[in-house]
Amino acid sequence: MNIERLRTPALILDKEAFERNIETMRSLLEGSTLSLRPHYKSHKCAEIARMQIASGAIGITCAKLSEAEDLVDAGIEDVLIANQVVEEPKISRLCQLAKDARITVCVDCAENIAALSRAAVAADATLYCLVEYDIGLQRCGVLTHSEVIELARAVDAADRLVFDGVQAYAGQLSHEVDSEKRRSETEARAKDLRALLAELKAAGLGARVLSGGSTGTSAIKAKEGLYTELQAGSYLFMDSTYGELDIPFENSLYILTTVLSVKDGLVVVDAGVKSCGVDQGMPRIYCDEAREISACEEHFQIFEPKKQYKVGDKMLLIPAHCCSTVNLHDKIYMINKGRVVSRIAVSARGCSK
Numbered sequence: 001m002n003i004e005r006l007r008t009p010a011l012i013l014d015k016e017a018f019e020r021n022i023e024t025m026r027s028l029l030e031g032s033t034l035s036l037r038p039h040y041k042s043h044k045c046a047e048i049a050r051m052q053i054a055s056g057a058i059g060i061t062c063a064k065l066s067e068a069e070d071l072v073d074a075g076i077e078d079v080l081i082a083n084q085v086v087e088e089p090k091i092s093r094l095c096q097l098a099k100d101a102r103i104t105v106c107v108d109c110a111e112n113i114a115a116l117s118r119a120a121v122a123a124d125a126t127l128y129c130l131v132e133y134d135i136g137l138q139r140c141g142v143l144t145h146s147e148v149i150e151l152a153r154a155v156d157a158a159d160r161l162v163f164d165g166v167q168a169y170a171g172q173l174s175h176e177v178d179s180e181k182r183r184s185e186t187e188a189r190a191k192d193l194r195a196l197l198a199e200l201k202a203a204g205l206g207a208r209v210l211s212g213g214s215t216g217t218s219a220i221k222a223k224e225g226l227y228t229e230l231q232a233g234s235y236l237f238m239d240s241t242y243g244e245l246d247i248p249f250e251n252s253l254y255i256l257t258t259v260l261s262v263k264d265g266l267v268v269v270d271a272g273v274k275s276c277g278v279d280q281g282m283p284r285i286y287c288d289e290a291r292e293i294s295a296c297e298e299h300f301q302i303f304e305p306k307k308q309y310k311v312g313d314k315m316l317l318i319p320a321h322c323c324s325t326v327n328l329h330d331k332i333y334m335i336n337k338g339r340v341v342s343r344i345a346v347s348a349r350g351c352s353k
């Protein structure tokens, strides 16, 4: 089918650009200490997760238990939940999942470690744990080396839990446009992390894993020789926010829209915030520019685009944030040279629990 025949708004993926991004990441990590454990939040498609494993990823990172369940259900054998799971019913589900696959979860408090251990014993399951260290994101994780060591010791001593290492994710640096600042700030954190790993080792708690990193810091991390796992997600699709950075990935994800109305320098298309994530800003128009774009639920209002449009024309938009955009769609149409070549289910769409 020709792309022009798709009902809009439709989320489309340029096959060649997507495959180049997979290859670029593979060659970036070749010969480095880093294995790829890509983040599921960016695509939420079990089919794409399997492609990533087939091209060398050691497992998948995800944010939520329900995403992990989707991945294991699709045959993925090694999953990191890069977050804390604290509610008792979810901890029970986590332990059931750990009977079917190798499940790793982050911890940052002693009570949670005790609860995970109790549930793992009851379920006769083994859970792998990373102690989360907050290196400036101000999200989860403890702030000091001594707290990391104390929690690592607690995991190590807990029945049916395995202390596997540390998660340290500096998300605040991912989108830093100034590449020198992104590099120097990442290096400053690396120095601190090397000291932490040495202290853990001296305490008899060697960390097998150091997990973190993003699309924005992947090239820096590949050279650094410190982290063992890279959690990048957006590198597959990119978006207009990451497009501002000097990183070696290219845009492959678009929203195909139809022009609904044209008047006095205003073009209105049939996609809005219900089909394009705007948490990082307005989308860009592919091969065009506008003075301003604003959003309604089902429409983008495009003010003074440079090109001329008429009602019924198709327009491609580049989302400002690929991850929040994908979560608004049930399927992604894979396109090659203007034709639909496959349709991928967003199997974990809405898996936010």
Ligand SMILES: Cc1ncc(COP(=O)(O)O)c(C=O)c1O
Pocket: 039, 042, 082, 169, 171, 174, 212, 213, 214, 215, 216, 231, 232, 233, 234, 235, 323
């Ligand atoms: C825990 C974690 N790891 C890694 C990432 C990196 O993702 P990306 O490469 O899409 O920036 C994120 C992004 O939010 C994250 O939350």
